[in-house]
Amino acid sequence: MKVSFSVNSRPAEADGHPMERLLDVLREGFSLTGTKEGCGEGECGACTVLMDGEPVLSCLVPLFQCEGRRIETVEGIAEGPARDFLERFVATGGVQCGACTPGIIVTGWALLEKNPAPSREEAQEALAGNLCRCTGYEGILRALCKDPERGEP
């Protein structure tokens, strides 16, 4: 089936099986390989993208659900006003191997858009679906929360 939607603020069309995973459409059809597969079953959050501004797991979204939707990937977010957040994320040690990072950037940016100064608990709630195996999450939380207690590690 043919599906019309927008990807990173540009009109897009995809022609594929209705059940094709949005993850594969983005990676293979649009060469947007920033979105990663970590588990393929909605547990790890590495494939998170925004659909109409809300984080969704692109390994669980079939193509047919994308009709008329606005999809933003990590590449789109990096082109926009998120630059300070991205630089802070690197500076605080939020990124090590980087495999979970695109999903965490997408989820984290969606949180900051709604709540520019989240508490530690609010950030933990928002990121509960994103697994990171490298950082112990502390560097990620330092990037998201401006916590006066914390400062530098």
Add this chain to the structure above:
Amino acid sequence: MNGIGESPPRPDGFAKVSGAARYVDDLTLPGMWHGATVRSPHPHARLRSVRFDPAAAPAGTVCVTAAELPGPNGVQLLDDSWPILADGFVFHVGEPVALVAAPTRLAARQALAAVTVEYEPLVPFLTLEEAEALPPLYELVLDSSSVGDLESAFAGANHVVEGEYRTGHQEHIYIECQGMIAEPMVDGGVLITGSMQCPYYVHRALVHALGLPEDKVRVRASVVGGGFGGKEDFPSALAIHAALLARASGRPVKMIYDRHEDIVATSKRHPAVIRHRTAVDADGRLLALDGEVLLDGGAYKTLSPVVLSRALLHAFGPYRWPSVRLRGKVLRTHTTPNSAFRGFGAPQVEFAIERHMDRIGRALGLDPYEIRARNVVAAGDRLPTGQVLDTTTSARLCLEEAERRTGFRARWRKLEAARETADGEPRRGIGLSLFFHGAGFTGNGERKMKSPVTARLLPDGRIEVLTAMTDMGQGCVAVFPQIAAAAAEVLPEDLVFAEPDTGEVPDSGPTVASRTTMIVGALIARTVSELRDRVLARSSPGESFREAARRYREEAGPLEVTFRHEPPEDQAFDDSTYRGAAYPTYAWGADVVEVAVDPDTLAVKPLHVTAVCEVGRAIHKTLCAGQIEGGTLQALGWALLEEVKLHDGRYLNDRLATYIIPTIKDSPRIDVHLLERPWAGGPFGAKGVGELPMDGGAPATAQAIENATGLPVDEIPATPERLLRTQESAR
């Protein structure tokens, strides 16, 4: 300021946060096919036949079995006893039996059904208890005592304390699964690109398996999405598989494991049973340790002998023992081979010795701090190997700093007393551990490797540094430039670092064993400084380094410097007697963990960790702390949540929905305090740090649970189910 101890942004950081970094699965080559693997469903069986029916497979599919291998059927590691493809027998569920490649990923999966395998199931040995009946894969003894010492220590002891401790499998769960691309070259060679820690391990394994000359095999590491030891040896097998399919199809072949396959097929941390018998005097001073360390090696040896070696060399903990005898065995079970995982045998034995110290403390009425303080090692002490500890021995410093920062002793006593009057509220507990980690390769590993680093002058006057080290997230891409710039007093922009590609860089050894910063970093400092000196010897006053270097290149031609690592003479180790300096130095740590335990379900929530670590010198503070934060959480996951459940040799929880690692909501606040005592052998004093934090989290958590509940926690993971069983049996 020379930049050491600062935290500049990691050079690969922006590419990673913006989605631009290319991991192996992000790469596509023209005409590339996809590979898939036929795996055994049986833990132990005779292979009667393997048949491929091309008519049942997508057009063009190629298939490779053990019968089609061009060379020996073994993945070359310590030896080549790990088969590339099963031949005659299978020894674990998930063992590769045949490989297929087809034009698309879907076609490759469909092609698996065109391979028919006949098995004759045999009786499997699945647990350490069953495996004790079989010949072990490997055995080792560490004996510090002359004959009779040990027995007389026990005979004269005021207390003899015995204990048995158990730890489970742990799956690495690097977020990027294993992946490899093999390209056939027109000259008959092969180019490998993939996710790996050790490009030259992969190179050696390919040369061995394919019978190719060394210069016909080229191996490049792509961006690595996490390793933790899981990409130390396994990529060698996967690269051979991809290369076999590339040769059979004449095309580039990509093999990417999905999470399920990655868990089923790849190595894990060795489960362990550790039994200690100790002699202690009336004041709580340790007299003798008689211990046994059993590791479940799984079906093949892989790196288990070296894991056992490191296990025995850490099994006595950071304590003084006049007399030690340790016997170690790696036992063979019909399960996926267990191999390298951050800590490499040390986390299991340090869990055991820390729990045992707590047991001794309880037997003598000494709190966890006191029993440690009375026995902790200091500079000048001899380890059971005879190694004299150097002046940066910081066990006591870490212990005292942890106490100072947390008030552990008072809190522990208060919570011990509160337990008696607990009502239905969540119970709090606090636990302390003291730990150490030998940095760098064990024994003579570095001496045998003599790993080189090369620096050369580029025509534009920049220095190119060539090493085989991979960045799997730990941050050598940031730390190496800091070391090189500071050592040679050049600007960071005067330096460029080559990608880990065996066609370009020398074999500076594997990215393992917390050796990268300490060993290779020190070599980089020497090599780049020597190159700088040669350039400056010809420079004119007022010239910048870059100008001088450009002029050198124009006037004198190419300049290249290579240095090899040579351990000092006093770092000698005798492999046959296990005497001598097992490690060049040690990093030290103390963890204090506070938990809340639900009184009904016994579910444990870690609330706060204070990690005090002495690391020599932190080159990049944020990345160094990041290693400790991340390693600490991995240790807590292993202690509390992560459990590989086996039934008839098959993993029951072989996916992320069922194999649970800590989420951000399961994670405590982790406060890292870096202590620095520069060690003369490391660059600017740095010691290895990557594995250290894996050693302390589990025993401190177990002690905290004991403090909260009164239940003995001698086995991890301390899941609610296991704690409830302990509670039931205590009644």
